[in-house]
Amino acid sequence: MTSPVPPYTAVIFSSRRTDVDGGYAETADRMVELAAEQPGFLGVESARGGDGFGLTVSYWRSAADARAWKQVAEHLVAQQRGIAEWYAGYQVRIATVEREYGPGIG
């Protein structure tokens, strides 16, 4: 993503997948699409390895914007399915990005 000027909010979502697949990829794609429509959305980055462990970091203008995204109805439904079916474990960390450097991702 094009990087904004700090400070801004990062939500670090760490997870390990179960082997249940029904609807996962479609929901993940839809959540990216839906997040991008929310106020204060700055970007999202995601990676998952062959071992089922994944990291998704979404970036927001403020902690209030990130909190509002958590409460979007369609997202709440996805979170419940995630907990029930798709994730063997997860952790969510809300952080303030203070500074950054690098050439960016081409």
Added chain:
Amino acid sequence: MTSPVPPYTAVIFSSRRTDVDGGYAETADRMVELAAEQPGFLGVESARGGDGFGLTVSYWRSAADARAWKQVAEHLVAQQRGIAEWYAGYQVRIATVEREYGPGIG
């Protein structure tokens, strides 16, 4: 990782790999080992998908601990090789984790 009590520091490293492989996996493993020996190290999580995009988040007791790790000699050498050979693009974000929730990664 066993999650510490916030606030603590997260270093979010986003990268896209080149197709150059020589020594990459060995160096990545060695950096995890070396990081774990540093003062203030709390843990590290990493994932890379088949598209070459990866996220590594290392967690530190303080921003000063994270800064000291950046300056460890063997790590500086690895960073230079990374820039020259292994990464087509990257971004580093230093953030303060303010709060977190979840059952953790089993």
